[in-house]
Amino acid sequence: MNFNTLVTRLLAWAFPCTMYNPWGRILHAIFLTTGSVFSLGLILVTYNLLFHPLRQYPGPLLARVSGLWGFRLNLQGRRAHEIVKAHKKYGPVVRIAPNLLSFSDPKAVREIYMNKTFVKASGFYAALTEFEPHIAGKIEALFSQWKRLARSNKAIDIYPWAHMLGFDVIYHLMFGVDPESAKAGKESEVMPWLRAWRPTFNYKEMIPSLEQYGPCVPGKVGHNFRLVQTWKNYAMEIVRECRKTGTKTPFLSRVLDGVDDSLGRVLTDSELAEECMAGMFGGSGTTANTFVYTVWGVLRNPSIVKRLREELKEAFPDRTVMPDSVTCAQLPFLNAVISETLRRYPTITGILPREAVEDTTVSGAHIPKGTNVGTGNLTIHWNETEFPDPLCYNPDRWLTSNAPRHALVPFSVGPRKCIGMSLAELELRIWLAAFFRRFNATLDETMAEEDMEIYDSFSASPLGGKLLLWLEEAED
Numbered sequence: 326m327n328f329n330t331l332v333t334r335l336l337a338w339a340f341p342c343t344m345y346n347p348w349g350r351i352l353h354a355i356f357l358t359t360g361s362v363f364s365l366g367l368i369l370v371t372y373n374l375l376f377h378p379l380r381q382y383p384g385p386l387l388a389r390v391s392g393l394w395g396f397r398l399n400l401q402g403r404r405a406h407e408i409v410k411a412h413k414k415y416g417p418v419v420r421i422a423p424n425l426l427s428f429s430d431p432k433a434v435r436e437i438y439m440n441k442t443f444v445k446a447s448g449f450y451a452a453l454t455e456f457e458p459h460i461a462g463k464i465e466a467l468f469s470q471w472k473r474l475a476r477s478n479k480a481i482d483i484y485p486w487a488h489m490l491g492f493d494v495i496y497h498l499m500f501g502v503d504p505e506s507a508k509a510g511k512e513s514e515v516m517p518w519l520r521a522w523r524p525t526f527n528y529k530e531m532i533p534s535l536e537q538y539g540p541c542v543p544g545k546v547g548h549n550f551r552l553v554q555t556w557k558n559y560a561m562e563i564v565r566e567c568r569k570t571g572t573k574t575p576f577l578s579r580v581l582d583g584v585d586d587s588l589g590r591v592l593t594d595s596e597l598a599e600e601c602m603a604g605m606f607g608g609s610g611t612t613a614n615t616f617v618y619t620v621w622g623v624l625r626n627p628s629i630v631k632r633l634r635e636e637l638k639e640a641f642p643d644r645t646v647m648p649d650s651v652t653c654a655q656l657p658f659l660n661a662v663i664s665e666t667l668r669r670y671p672t673i674t675g676i677l678p679r680e681a682v683e684d685t686t687v688s689g690a691h692i693p694k695g696t697n698v699g700t701g702n703l704t705i706h707w708n709e710t711e712f713p714d715p716l717c718y719n720p721d722r723w724l725t726s727n728a729p730r731h732a733l734v735p736f737s738v739g740p741r742k743c744i745g746m747s748l749a750e751l752e753l754r755i756w757l758a759a760f761f762r763r764f765n766a767t768l769d770e771t772m773a774e775e776d777m778e779i780y781d782s783f784s785a786s787p788l789g790g791k792l793l794l795w796l797e798e799a800e801d
């Protein structure tokens with residue numbers, strides 16, 4: 326006798342009248358539906374715990390049986406932190422979802438991400454040097470705004486401004502049009518759409534059909550899907566317009582005409598629009614948050630401020646001249662500061678899953694075909710063996726000859742690593758060098774550690790969503 330038959334018989338026995346009136350039938354249907362869902366759940370849980378190929382790997386019970394563990398933590402912005410804790414409790418290989426293993430050994434990063442397939446075309450960064458004057462111009466425009474605000478004798482929240490600059494740079498580079506948000510002091514209409522994207526991933530991970538039906542869901546969840554749909558339509562419009570006018574930015578010519586390596590064909594308009602969305606999303610908030618976290622990390626330590634300013638003053642005696650990327654790339658302390666920010670506050674914190682296309686091993690663990698494996702940057706970058714006292718912001722880690730560079734992977738590694746790494750590094754170097762050369766900055770006394778704690782929603786941002794500073798133009 327199966328579960329549903331059992332429920333039907335029990336109901337008929339306990340409440341004979343239920344079978345003969347409409348309310349009884351509704352009750353009956355409810356019991357049957359609940360029973361079916363419950364039976365299915367029970368089968369899944371039993372399979373995941375006792376029969377799944379990953380059953381021997383340790384992890385939190387809820388994570389081993391369902392995706393709910395990650396889903397709940399994603400909603401709280403704490404998934405990456407809990408994965409760090411899970412590794413401390415369960416060891417170097419942890420089952421963080423029924424079919425997903427997380428690894429904490431930095432050696433696993435290369436074993437996973439430098440391992441075959443998924444070739445991603447690159448090449449649009451040859452044009453970076455030509456684009457540098459545009460980046461410099463945008464930084465000048467931003468600093469004019471900050472100088473203006475500094476005169477009003479109020480603390481300035483640099484967080485939204487940093488995001489405007491990050492967005493302007495990537496949008497201009499990709500589409501050849503400068504949105505001038507930082508110059509105007511007003512965010513582009515696209516930016517709220519970008520912010521809506523991340524939460525939709527979390528829901529789609531649990532219920533994949535939301536990809537199609539998400540916009541029909543009422544309330545806040547559906548609202549995010551509707552914003553993303555508007556953004557997709559907008560990106561489709563850009564693609565069509567570019568096809569019509571033959572616009573040829575390095576990014577667009579690559580994606581419009583190029584054959585996608587993994588698909589072996591030219592992309593459809595819809596796929597192209599998604600590439601454009603990925604570029605806008607991947608290229609703006611990540612760089613902006615890295616800038617914000619660097620300012621926070623540096624300003625809390627006067628000796629770091631002093632050393633950085635001395636190095637910059639020597640390299641760029643005239644503070645009114647915009648630092649150039651070639652000189653910046655050669656400044657040891659500036660680059661140590663940026664590396665330390667990318668380590669302590671990596672702006673991509675989510676596990677980047679890779680599917681095993683055949684049976685293999687990672688860090689000595691057997692990985693059956695079809696399993697997803699991955700590493701997360703908090704786990705790798707906060708590894709106590711590689712980085713003693715990992716939560717301490719200490720740029721000196723990067724100034725020794727045996728600095729653990731192999732364990733610093735903020736852009737990931739391998740064929741699918743970030744395509745914007747060179748742009749991000751160039752932008753951050755000029756922007757930070759100019760900032761610390763032009764301004765004497767201090768943190769507003771209301772800023773607390775909790776405000777800057779990492780809120781993890783795959784990408785990381787400060788929990789408080791602000792960084793309040795007092796700015797004064799430097800005089801030397």
Ligand code: HEM
Nearest residue numbers: 445604607608611612673735736737741742743744745749
């Ligand atoms: C500090 C800044 C940045 C960080 C930390 C960062 C980090 C990352 C990481 C970890 C990935 C995932 C790679 C993987 O799946 O293995 C990624 C992908 C990507 N990034 Fe970045 N990124 C940054 C800036 C940028 C910029 C400026 C762009 C501009 C184009 C960009 C565009 C992309 C794109 C399009 C992808 C998807 C690549 C793919 O799917 O193959 N990122 N980034």
